[in-house]
Amino acid sequence: MIACNLHTHTTHSDGICNADEVLLRALDKGFKTLGFSDHSHTPWYADGSLPKKLDDYVEEVYSLAEQYSGQIEVVCGIENEFDSWQEDKRLQYRIGSRHCLPAEDGPFVIDESPEQLEEGIKRYYGGDGMTLVKDYYSKYPSDAITYRPEIIGHFDLIRKFNKANRFFQEESPAYKRFALEAAEAVGETGAIFEVNTGSIARHRRRIFFPANFLLRFFLEKRYPVMISSDAHDPALLDGAFSEAVARLESIGFKSVVVWKNGGFREIGIRDLLL
Numbered sequence: 001m002i003a004c005n006l007h008t009h010t011t012h013s014d015g016i017c018n019a020d021e022v023l024l025r026a027l028d029k030g031f032k033t034l035g036f037s038d039h040s041h042t043p044w045y046a047d048g049s050l051p052k053k054l055d056d057y058v059e060e061v062y063s064l065a066e067q068y069s070g071q072i073e074v075v076c077g078i079e080n081e082f083d084s085w086q087e088d089k090r091l092q093y094r095i096g097s098r099h100c101l102p103a104e105d106g107p108f109v110i111d112e113s114p115e116q117l118e119e120g121i122k123r124y125y126g127g128d129g130m131t132l133v134k135d136y137y138s139k140y141p142s143d144a145i146t147y148r149p150e151i152i153g154h155f156d157l158i159r160k161f162n163k164a165n166r167f168f169q170e171e172s173p174a175y176k177r178f179a180l181e182a183a184e185a186v187g188e189t190g191a192i193f194e195v196n197t198g199s200i201a202r203h204r205r206r207i208f209f210p211a212n213f214l215l216r217f218f219l220e221k222r223y224p225v226m227i228s229s230d231a232h233d234p235a236l237l238d239g240a241f242s243e244a245v246a247r248l249e250s251i252g253f254k255s256v257v258v259w260k261n262g263g264f265r266e267i268g269i270r271d272l273l274l
């Protein structure tokens, strides 16, 4: 059994399977709770193919929740782009994420390809990756305070294409300072930080978002964390969960947050994978 995964995508946004296929796979894999979190409608992201019809999405998730009640707890969430935020009373949780930064000639997507990132750094940041980093992290405090997401998705996604420090030095004091200042402002709102296993599960970079120094900071500050896989393919619903548990345990975490019986609960980290 796996207690919970609240970060998953379906064909309502850029996932590859329908919600019912995702649900059946979650049942197969022994999940107790499955949260759907398709992207908010963001015209400039993922070809704009994101839930234009929020009603259809919400109704389908609620109907699955009813149909499978007693077998698996189904929760209706959203991955909300900070710059195209959607609200609806029926959404049970919001993952606040940033995949784009505002720019003069329209939003600049940071997680599409290394080429696009490189081009954006040249065009909008004078070729300086650290200026991009500063801009990226500087948005978080006001985003978190304005929108109050329950969960922060892949806090340091800006690292996605930074293999071998291609665009900026992740070990530099400047990088860490920008990230830690943002983390503290966000953490003080009470938001849960997601430990996103997607990059490892998809065999991209062998990194979790967030990096270890941030995880250590969350532990020190007692900010809550939650493990999720950001699965666009239901085969990866539980991708790298056990690695994430091992990583968090090695840092010293004793508990993680899950969704259970209609709300967020803290459970012992070992109980995530019972």
Ligand SMILES: [Zn+2]
Pocket (backbone or CB within 6 Å): 079, 097, 099, 153, 154
């Ligand atoms: Zn995301």
Ligand SMILES: [Zn+2]
Pocket (backbone or CB within 6 Å): 007, 008, 009, 079, 230
């Ligand atoms: Zn996602």
